[in-house]
Amino acid sequence: MKWQWKKFAQRAGAVAKIVAVAGILAIAFTAGNYIAAQKAALQGANSPGIFEAHGDVGTVLHPGSVEYDAAKQTYTIAGSGENMWFAKDAFHFAWKKASGDVTLTADISFLGKGAQEHRKAVLMVRQSLDADSAYADVALHGNGLTSLQYRDEKGAATHEIPANVSAPKRLRLVKRGAYFSMWLADERGKFQLASGATRIALQEPLYVGIGVCSHDANVVEKALFSNVSIEAQPESPHMEGESAATNPLAPLTPSVTLYSVLETISIDSSDRRVVYIAPHRFEAPNWMPDGMMLLFNRNGGIEKIPLAGGTPQVLDTGFATRCNNDHLISPDGTQLGISDNSQENHQSLVYIVPIGGGAPRRITQKSPSYLHGWSRDGKTLAFGATAISTSTPFP
Numbered sequence: 001m002k003w004q005w006k007k008f009a010q011r012a013g014a015v016a017k018i019v020a021v022a023g024i025l026a027i028a029f030t031a032g033n034y035i036a037a038q039k040a041a042l043q044g045a046n047s048p049g050i051f052e053a054h055g056d057v058g059t060v061l062h063p064g065s066v067e068y069d070a071a072k073q074t075y076t077i078a079g080s081g082e083n084m085w086f087a088k089d090a091f092h093f094a095w096k097k098a099s100g101d102v103t104l105t106a107d108i109s110f111l112g113k114g115a116q117e118h119r120k121a122v123l124m125v126r127q128s129l130d131a132d133s134a135y136a137d138v139a140l141h142g143n144g145l146t147s148l149q150y151r152d153e154k155g156a157a158t159h160e161i162p163a164n165v166s167a168p169k170r171l172r173l174v175k176r177g178a179y180f181s182m183w184l185a186d187e188r189g190k191f192q193l194a195s196g197a198t199r200i201a202l203q204e205p206l207y208v209g210i211g212v213c214s215h216d217a218n219v220v221e222k223a224l225f226s227n228v229s230i231e232a233q234p235e236s237p238h239m240e241g242e243s244a245a246t247n248p249l250a251p252l253t254p255s256v257t258l259y260s261v262l263e264t265i266s267i268d269s270s271d272r273r274v275v276y277i278a279p280h281r282f283e284a285p286n287w288m289p290d291g292m293m294l295l296f297n298r299n300g301g302i303e304k305i306p307l308a309g310g311t312p313q314v315l316d317t318g319f320a321t322r323c324n325n326d327h328l329i330s331p332d333g334t335q336l337g338i339s340d341n342s343q344e345n346h347q348s349l350v351y352i353v354p355i356g357g358g359a360p361r362r363i364t365q366k367s368p369s370y371l372h373g374w375s376r377d378g379k380t381l382a383f384g385a386t387a388i389s390t391s392t393p394f395p
Contacts, residue, residue: 025355035332049075050230051209054094056081058131062220064092075225075334076111077121079212084120084139084149085158088131090217095209098232102175102208105229108140109169111222116215117143121223123173124178126207136180136200138173140223142215146171148182148195161263161272163194164309170227177235193277196261208232241366261294264307267350275309288355289333297323302338316357324348326370329355331378337371338361339383350383 046053048068054077062080067077081090104123124137136150139160144167147160148282156290163184168186182195208230214221262276262285275294282298297302297317303312317323320340326348328337335357341348347367351360363381373382 048094048226048281049073050096051094052096054090054092055129057093057129057211058088058090060090060092061217064220066092066094072226073228075210075228075380076222077210077212078220078222079214080217080220081213081215082217083215084122084137084213086155087151087155088111088137089133089213090131090338091120091125091211093120093129093209093211093214095124095126095129095207096230097205098208098230099204099206100232100234100380101177102206103172103229103231104174104208104210105170105172105227105231106210107170107226109224110140110142111224112184114142114221115219117141117220118145118215119221121225122149122211122213123171123213124207124209125173125175125202126209127154127202129207134200136198138171138182140168140171142221146182146184146194148173148180148198148202150180150198152198152200159269159271161195161198161274164274164276165194168194179256179359193259193279194259195274195277196263196272218372262294262305268337275307276305276312284327286327286329289329294330295327295336297325297327300342302336303320312388316346317351317353318359319343320351320360322346322351326372326384328371330374331376337374337381339369339371341368352382 027354048054048066056082064079067076075094077092077094079092084091102125106123108121119142120139122137122139124135126135131170132155134151134153139147139149145162146160146165146168149158149160151158165184168184172183172191174181174183178199178201179197180200181189181193181197184194185191210225212221212223214235258281259277259279260282263272263274265272282296282299286295292307293304295302296305302315302317302323304315305312317338320338320342322342323338323340326339334355336353338351338353339348340351343345348370349362349367350364350369350371351362353360364383368386371381371383371385376377
């Protein structure tokens, strides 16, 4: 009987040791799961959604943050910073590295009333995380102003091309080769080109992402980014010039839409401002004498548009319905000289019409002839022609 109790005690001790070891393993397993979960949460916080990381760029007084809602796939970015302008930036940035052609798209809305009308929420392609890095972005301001902003080299001044559309909900930044352009969605959700392109030579890989600047170093502002997408593909062969930026979704092909952009350029700052954009060719803008209107030719007609933008109006040129890009306004602002090939053998001839429109008066007798200049006294026109005089007086 004594022997049986001793054997039972030994077995009980062994079972206790096994239970103790199992308890230790269970605790270790639970702790391991907790640590793994914490690491995953930390990794998720540092690498929100489609982005690799986020952080403040430049000097900020208040650290920024990114909250990613995986269920809704939205990003709430809080950012401080004095500005994103001149030669340096200060903002909060969520980014991933990418190379080649890039299309960055998002719906953007600000949260709260905001302390500054020029707080910014941006879609950005950036050379580095340095405060003075070269970059291009589409920036939505708190007051609705929307611009293609860019710094074409490290430490250079920032420039912008404001769109003639205010407070769009869905924005897109397109990089094609070295060219960047801004696209904004209309009320139907269809994207339209909203700026001319700008050329910035960046070295890959690039930092591509979304960010917020409060425009006040003492304030933190928030913006919500939703339906965010980044499409990157190897750089494809492109057409020469700014037309390399006109297709936001695919490599350029002969069937790509041609866009024409009418912009004004500040002589002091070299900043550009969009007046009018259309998905076809128009050309040869001329300033009206009052400086408030512009003339250009399209589809054989002459059109005028306010400097502030709007819908162009066709100027009455009578039978002259095949006007080309050789047109001038008289020095006194009362007449418009045009070159038109709608008559006779359909070769260009020079005519004069009233500045407000009306019946054309023929000036040159032989064709082809193309208007090129108007003397200051308003009495002589210069024109290009074949084997005939290149200037003529007219009453």
